Amino acid sequence: AQKVTQAQTEISVVEKEDVTLDCVYETRDTTYYLFWYKQPPSGELVFLIRRNSFDEQNEISGRYSWNFQKSTSSFNFTITASQVVDSAVYFCALSEADTNAGKSTFGDGTTLTVKP
Amino acid sequence: DSGVTQTPKHLITATGQRVTLRCSPRSGDLSVYWYQQSLDQGLQFLIHYYNGEERAKGNILERFSAQQFPDLHSELNLSSLELGDSALYFCASSAGDRGDEQFFGPGTRLTVL
Numbered sequence: 001a002q003k004v005t006q007a008q009t010e011i012s013v014v015e016k017e018d019v020t021l022d023c024v025y026e027t028r029d030t031t032y033y034l035f036w037y038k039q040p041p042s043g044e045l046v047f048l049i050r051r052n053s054f055d056e057q058n059e060i061s062g063r064y065s066w067n068f069q070k071s072t073s074s075f076n077f078t079i080t081a082s083q084v085v086d087s088a089v090y091f092c093a094l095s096e097a098d099t100n101a102g103k104s105t106f107g108d109g110t111t112l113t114v115k116p
Numbered sequence: 117d118s119g120v121t122q123t124p125k126h127l128i129t130a131t132g133q134r135v136t137l138r139c140s141p142r143s144g145d146l147s148v149y150w151y152q153q154s155l156d157q158g159l160q161f162l163i164h165y166y167n168g169e170e171r172a173k174g175n176i177l178e179r180f181s182a183q184q185f186p187d188l189h190s191e192l193n194l195s196s197l198e199l200g201d202s203a204l205y206f207c208a209s210s211a212g213d214r215g216d217e218q219f220f221g222p223g224t225r226l227t228v229l
Contacts, residue, residue, distance in 0.1 A: 043223060046220070049182025050215055052215065090202060096217060099158070101172065101214030101215055102149055102161075102171050103161055104161045105175070106160070108158050
């Protein structure tokens with residue numbers, strides 16, 4: 001069975017600090033997808049990134065970066081120079097890549113609070 | 117605005133009742149996904165449809181059923197409702213059927229009294 005663990009339940013930082021959100025996953029599949037989603041206080045879910053299990057390149061998008069390490073089954077998310085608008089709950093998710101490709105398993109989420 | 121619409125926004129009903137939640141995907145998207153978010157269970161995948169066909173099933177109760185219609189909108193039917201079914205139900209859509217970026221609707225808040 002697939003499992004996603006986000007060990008950090010809550011993180012609080014001061015604006016402009018860098019922060020890393022951890023995600024560790026378990027799967028027996030050799031091909032899978034990893035995702036990060038953001039859920040701001042308004043409640044909607046926003047897709048941030050998708051990573052295929054064969055693509056271990058790190059990705060940077062503005063202040064956001066992701067570090068995928070298959071050896072440690074981790075897919076960590078770093079926000080550089082955090083801003084108050086980054087305050088949200090962040091979910092890491094894992095989905096199968098074959099016939100059950102739409103089936104996702106989510107972590108419990110990390111609540112990030114960025115204080116001015 | 118993600119382009120995914122869900123109706124109704126809020127729903128209050130009693131135990132034992134049946135409700136239908138509706139989702140219209142983004143124009144051109146063929147996949148629809150349903151998720152349940154509750155305080156005790158977190159975010160749970162329920163079911164995925166692609167172009168009218170069921171593709172993957174998650175922890176969806178037998179009292180719950182869904183379908184995707186020829187115009188690609190989807191409905192999630194919840195019956196014999198229990199207090200524990202109170203949750204936020206999200207619908208999402210994507211262009212393809214595997215690993216695509218998903219666009220989420222605003223959710224339907226279901227309260228069972």
